[in-house]
Amino acid sequence: MSDMSDDYDDDYGQGSDDGFGYESYEGSDYGDDGNDGFDDVKPESLKRKPYEIAYEVLSVSDIQKQQDELIEQVSSILGLSNENAMTLLLYFKWNNDRLLEHYTEDPEGVLKKAGVSISDDDKFVYEIKPVEGFFCDICCEDREGLMTFALECDHRFCAECYRQYATQKIVDEGESRNITCAGDCTVVMNDSAIKTLVEPQVYGRYQTLLHRTFVLDNEHLIWCPAPNCEYAVKCDDVSAKDLTSVVPTVTCKCGHRFCFGCGLPDHQPSICALVKKWIKKCEDDSETANWISAHTKECPKCRATIEKNGGCNHMTCRKCKYEFCWICIGNWAEHGTSWYNCSRYDEKSGVDARDSQAKSRASLERYLHYYNRYANHEQSAKLDQDLYVRTEKKMTQLQSTSGMSWIEVQYLAQASAALQECRQTLKWTYAFAFYLERNNDTHIFEDNQQDLELAVEHLSLLFGKPIHELAELKVQVMDRTAYCNKRRENLLSDTAKGLAEGRWKYQVQVK
Structure with missing residues (x-):
């Protein structure tokens, strides 16, 4: 070890040159001449390496901005309100191309399937108000001044019952994409309806769930898997079909380094498919079976598993009492007086078993x-x-x-x-x-x-x-x-x- 270390010092430990054609960290005057190296050619150190990919780290506000831009785009093209455009995008999992394609073919059918009311939607105002002579079919309350709420479908219930319904969907069930009318109806509660009805903290939870759907529905986006991290990573150049030819490693702003393809910690240079196989192999009971196969043998007659616990090669199966040789797995009767060293090593009766072992x-x-x-x-x-x-x-x-x-x-x-x-x-x-x-x-x-x-x-x-x-x-x-x-x-x-x-x-x- 000392000789090896000395050789290493001779090659790399003396002087300022590190052996790779560039100066060591000490005494570097990079940039001192006023030329930062960006005028014509990008510095070698800033060029992307063959194992690196292009990606972008997004904050929650960045995600919200992208959502808003997509909603505005669909709204302007289809002439719908932002709320209904958003409902359509949620139905089509934020895929605006697929949305526009289907909407062009059957506008009314798409709106109905997505739970968007097609009756004068832009003029409808969501409000909590009392209605004279109202009776709530959920809690059976009909007192004077009872506050009520309804969507465009006009299935009206008391505001407290409706609020509890929406809160349960958001908080307990984690739903944000398809919260339908509290009645027997397919009309979906949009962002404005939710904001009007629920408490501010519940609406905040609803917004968080919307951000999650936006990331989870986009194959080019992934949440950073680090605990308590709220950043997402965007990579447009890598999809599932590319994961056999690239290991897409990214680094979040929180410092966590992970694979964009599978979300596991950095596993370069191994591709995702091999990593999953390896982890399963290390954790699986198959290796226990492999150990048993390597350290035990089967009785040639009844196939019972036998472990050798002594020095003698003369084995007797406790299950069927069959006698055989541990070395060649052959019938012990064929060994004659040569019990002390298997003289029948090449006998056909034991060849297959020896090969398997x-x-x-x-x-x-x-x-x-x-x-x-x-x-x-x-x-x-x-x-x-x-x-x-x-x-x-x-x-x-x-x-x-x-x-x-x-x-x-x-x-x-x-x-x-x-x-x-x-x-x-x-x-x-x-x-x-x-x-x-x-x-x-x-x-x-x-x-x-x-x-x-x-x-x-x-x-x-x-x-x-x-x-x-x-x-x-x-x-x-x-x-x-x-x-x-x-x-x-x-x-x-x-x-x-x-x-x-x-x-x-x-x-x-x-x-």
């Missing part, structure tokens, strides 16, 4: 090879994160002992972030490699994987040094951080290009 054992060993490395990087990432939390508490001491400013000691934060990202990538490279067919492309992938793993271990070793030593190792830590990032970029870029070109071949069906 060998395949099961080889399959289990292969799975454990990839799973152990996958789990190791997952655990190492957690330990690296805990290490940084402990190191951060000592950064103030490093400032006082070394004379560095708080900004100057941020190289530790950069190193920690690099370790986290690289560990996450390495973890999923093993899930990806598990399903790959063996060919030349696989060998190149594994070489890139090995290079990244070695670079990460070097950086992790430095990062774990005592805090008082890290001041002297600043340049090395920064250079190795840059090297890790570069190796990760190379691996992800090559894999992404292979996905786009269809170069990768898998042992399982992914479509």
Whole structure:
């Protein structure tokens, strides 16, 4: 390990050049000449990498703005009120193209199916008012001055009963798309009706549910899965059919990094289909069955499962009393006096069983090879994160002992972030490699994987040094951080290009 570390220092730890053709972080004069590099050519660092996608993070106000624009568009084209245009959009799951196509063919039919009243809708005013001689069919109240409410269909009930009905639909049932009249009617309560009837906090809940429908109904939008995050991510260039050729990783404004395709945390370079198979394989009882297949055998006669609990190869099934050889699964009577070492290894009676046993054992060993490395990087990432939390508490001491400013000691934060990202990538490279067919492309992938793993271990070793030593190792830590990032970029870029070109071949069906 010491020789390897020394070689690494010779290549990447001395001087300001990090070995990749650009200067290290210290002493950089980028932008000092007044030319920011944006005049003619976009800087290389700002160009999109092969494994990156274009996306946009939307706030709740952004979502509301897009909803309003869509409503205004449909309203102006069809000559309907904004409320009825919105009801139509909710019915067609915010798909304005589909709405306009169907509306053109059968306007009245579409309005009726969507629950929009076609009788003088633009002049109707929703109000809570008393009606002389009114009797509520829900609560059977008929007292004087009882406040009432009705939609365009004029199915009138007392305001309190109607309010409870709408509140239950919104709060308890989480409904916003199809809250129909409280009577036996298909007319839908639109935004104005809801706002007039329910309490402000219930109306706020209704608005939140509308935002959810807008995002959930659009294949190019997804809510950030981080807890308590209210942002959504928009990506117009990726749809479900593209998920075998791209790993659409996005980063929300809250800092959470996840896959736009499946919503799981960042799993580059493995595509979504393989990730789902891998997770299921790791959690499924199929691996328990695989272990049983590799460590136990079936009685050749009654197929009962038997585990060897002694040294003797002479087995007797407790269920059917059949006697056989543990080594070759053949009839024990064929072994004669050679009970101590199976002399009948090539006997036909045991060939099939031996082949099945060998395949099961080889399959289990292969799975454990990839799973152990996958789990190791997952655990190492957690330990690296805990290490940084402990190191951060000592950064103030490093400032006082070394004379560095708080900004100057941020190289530790950069190193920690690099370790986290690289560990996450390495973890999923093993899930990806598990399903790959063996060919030349696989060998190149594994070489890139090995290079990244070695670079990460070097950086992790430095990062774990005592805090008082890290001041002297600043340049090395920064250079190795840059090297890790570069190796990760190379691996992800090559894999992404292979996905786009269809170069990768898998042992399982992914479509």
